[in-house]
Amino acid sequence: MADQPTRRGLLIVLSSPSGAGKTTISRKLMEADPTIRMSVSATTRPARPGEVDGKDYHFVSEEAFQHLVDEGELAEWAYVFDHRYGSPKEPIKDALKAGRDILFDIDWQGTQQLETAFGNDLVSIFILPPSMGELERRLRDRATDSEEVIQGRMRRASGEIVHWNEYDYVLINDNVDTCLEEVKAIIEAERLRKHRRPYVAELARQLVERPND
Ligand SMILES: Nc1ncnc2c1ncn2[C@@H]1O[C@H](COP(=O)(O)OP(=O)(O)OP(=O)(O)O)[C@@H](O)[C@H]1O
Numbered sequence: 701m702a703d704q705p706t707r708r709g710l711l712i713v714l715s716s717p718s719g720a721g722k723t724t725i726s727r728k729l730m731e732a733d734p735t736i737r738m739s740v741s742a743t744t745r746p747a748r749p750g751e752v753d754g755k756d757y758h759f760v761s762e763e764a765f766q767h768l769v770d771e772g773e774l775a776e777w778a779y780v781f782d783h784r785y786g787s788p789k790e791p792i793k794d795a796l797k798a799g800r801d802i803l804f805d806i807d808w809q810g811t812q813q814l815e816t817a818f819g820n821d822l823v824s825i826f827i828l829p830p831s832m833g834e835l836e837r838r839l840r841d842r843a844t845d846s847e848e849v850i851q852g853r854m855r856r857a858s859g860e861i862v863h864w865n866e867y868d869y870v871l872i873n874d875n876v877d878t879c880l881e882e883v884k885a886i887i888e889a890e891r892l893r894k895h896r897r898p899y900v901a902e903l904a905r906q907l908v909e910r911p912n913d
């Protein structure tokens with residue numbers, strides 16, 4: 701059989717209120733499927749203990765972030781919890797061209813912007829916590845933020861959740877392993893969609909037009 705053209709890469713977006721488990725699920729997903737790369741965001745928020753510059757985020761100053769915006773180097777950006785966060789454009793273009801999938805851990809504002817820019821190449825997943833009480837427990841148990849920051853994130857949780865219906869899929873992260881399996885199933889199915897596999901349409905046409913070949 702002739703070489704099959706590479707399928708188009710997918711932009712996979714995970715959003716949720718802070719603490720529902722996006723980062724946990726993203727890490728496990730990339731362990732399970734190393735072909736998926738994480739989009740490393742730029743942010744003006746200070747690094748948490750253990751976070752690595754260039755791996756978890758590109759930690760930049762306000763001036764450096766503004767420069768990225770002015771130079772058009774971000775595919776989307778937004779203010780989240782009083783800091784600026786944005787997704788670099790270049791790795792997205794490279795991934796799409798190479799037929800690789802790229803994973804985003806971003807909020808609803810960024811998702812709307814990527815939806816406008818990349819439409820058909822985007823799959824968006826919203827992750828709900830089982831309850832607000834459990835969300836607060838997870839933020840507290842994570843032990844990465846001050847009480848003030850935790851309270852701020854809890855106050856803004858419903859402002860994020862209210863956007864659930866703008867997403868293609870909505871999952872409940874009660875059990876991490878179950879939620880991870882659901883994310884994997886979504887990605888598997890989305891990779892098989894016909895508009896991402898041009899050779900399927902080509903084969904179907906050939907089978908109809910030249911059934912005796
Ligand atoms: N299903 C789960 N059950 C119990 N704890 C969980 C579950 N999923 C994640 N956690 C824990 O909840 C905490 C928050 O998870 P995580 O950091 O992945 O959230 P997040 O959505 O990425 O938050 P943020 O938006 O602030 O980055 C972590 O300590 C994580 O280990």
Ligand SMILES: Nc1nc2c(ncn2[C@@H]2O[C@H](COP(=O)(O)O)[C@@H](O)[C@H]2O)c(=O)[nH]1
Pocket residue numbers: 715716717718722741742745776777778780781785786787805806807808809810811
């Ligand atoms: N619109 C964007 N949102 C982003 C981006 N990177 C992260 N985020 C979201 O910010 C909050 C807080 O993250 P934290 O690491 O400080 O806990 C969370 O909801 C992320 O999804 C981005 O590039 N663009």
